[in-house]
Amino acid sequence: xxxxxxxxxxxxxxxxxxxxxxxxxxxxxxxxxxxxxxxxxxxxxxxxxxxxxxxxxxxxxxxxxxxxxxxxxxxxxxxxxxxxxxxxxxxxxxxxxxxxxxxxxxxxxxxxxxxxxxxxxxxxxxxxxxxxxxxxxxxxxxxxxxxxxxxxxxxxxxxxxx
Amino acid sequence: xxxxxxxxxxxxxxxxxxxxxxxxxxxxxxxxxxxxxxxxxxxxxxxxxxxxxxxxxxxxxxxxxxxxxxxxxxxxxxxxxxxxxxxxxxxxxxxxxxxxxxxxxxxxxxxxxxxxxxxxxxxxxxxxxxxxxxxxxxxxxxxxxxxxxxxxxxxxxxxxxx
Numbered sequence: 541x542x543x544x545x546x547x548x549x550x551x552x553x554x555x556x557x558x559x560x561x562x563x564x565x566x567x568x569x570x571x572x573x574x575x576x577x578x579x580x581x582x583x584x585x586x587x588x589x590x591x592x593x594x595x596x597x598x599x600x601x602x603x604x605x606x607x608x609x610x611x612x613x614x615x616x617x618x619x620x621x622x623x624x625x626x627x628x629x630x631x632x633x634x635x636x637x638x639x640x641x642x643x644x645x646x647x648x649x650x651x652x653x654x655x656x657x658x659x660x661x662x663x664x665x666x667x668x669x670x671x672x673x674x675x676x677x678x679x680x681x682x683x684x685x686x687x688x689x690x691x692x693x694x695x696x697x698x699x700x701x702x
Numbered sequence: 703x704x705x706x707x708x709x710x711x712x713x714x715x716x717x718x719x720x721x722x723x724x725x726x727x728x729x730x731x732x733x734x735x736x737x738x739x740x741x742x743x744x745x746x747x748x749x750x751x752x753x754x755x756x757x758x759x760x761x762x763x764x765x766x767x768x769x770x771x772x773x774x775x776x777x778x779x780x781x782x783x784x785x786x787x788x789x790x791x792x793x794x795x796x797x798x799x800x801x802x803x804x805x806x807x808x809x810x811x812x813x814x815x816x817x818x819x820x821x822x823x824x825x826x827x828x829x830x831x832x833x834x835x836x837x838x839x840x841x842x843x844x845x846x847x848x849x850x851x852x853x854x855x856x857x858x859x860x861x862x863x864x
Contacts (some may be wrong), residue, residue, distance in 0.1 A: 544706075547819075548837060550820075552842045553712070553836060573742075660710075673703070673708060679715065685844070686716060686847060686848060689848040692852055693851070693856045694855045695853035697741045
């Protein structure tokens with residue numbers, strides 16, 4: 541494995557570690573548990589599951605990995621705060637969407653060559669990217685890894701109150 | 703900047719983004735605010751500040767960047783849970799330790815060549831590293847970035863209750 545491949549593999553491992561932790565947490569929770577808030581008056585785990593699914597779904601077109609699977613999750617889980625609407629999706633469906641989105645991402649990541657990670661993503665223009673090459677796909681992956689870890693830290697607070 | 707350098711720079715940016723966020727949060731909090739819990743009965747921000755400082759301090763020898771600055775923080779902030787002892791360090795000192803440790807890390811990171819990130823760290827033996835080259839310094843940096851983001855997600859919960 542050359543430098544580029546090892547570097548890309550190490551970054552992907554870090555994404556997988558955080559996702560595996562979340563996966564294990566969600567699997568340990570009943571649909572009723574998903575209704576728990578991470579702290580009094582704050583987001584429910586249900587909302588964070590939808591939020592993370594929507595954010596990860598948006599990575600598909602952003603990283604040129606295909607069409608989105610669940611654009612309908614943006615309005616309730618990205619644009620709106622928790623409890624702005626009656627729950628739009630049953631917990632079972634939300635769990636399926638979460639698995640499908642992360643599965644499609646994993647398949648897409650497996651098709652990328654190491655050097656692809658330093659290429660442009662769709663949220664930056666070709667002109668801007670020429671000036672700012674650090675706004676690459678790897679930066680997006682690492683940012684979403686930190687984002688997933690951020691909410692993971694919140695979710696465990698509810699978990700230990702089960 | 704060549705491929706290797708851009709890869710390393712992108713990973714370092716992700717560390718810096720998470721640290722800058724924490725830095726801004728800690729700066730916005732008074733010493734009294736640090737006594738707030740992230741959720742009822744859970745860790746105080748004071749404890750998480752000490753915990754993050756101890757974890758980052760351990761990176762210095764682990765990544766061959768020099769001696770530790772604050773090994774005395776391990777017992778109260780890593781080995782023991784919050785409130786196991788009377789607070790061992792005043793908030794002002796803890797803030798200084800946090801800045802000094804992250805400052806020394808930033809200086810150390812600046813001395814590393816891009817390819818150094820794929821080298822062995824001190825928590826893995828040379829024999830194990832020969833078999834498992836993904837247990838490199840980059841993996842440690844990304845793991846600590848996720849760790850900092852994890853606790854950052856908890857700290858903001860207390861912040862918004864200010």
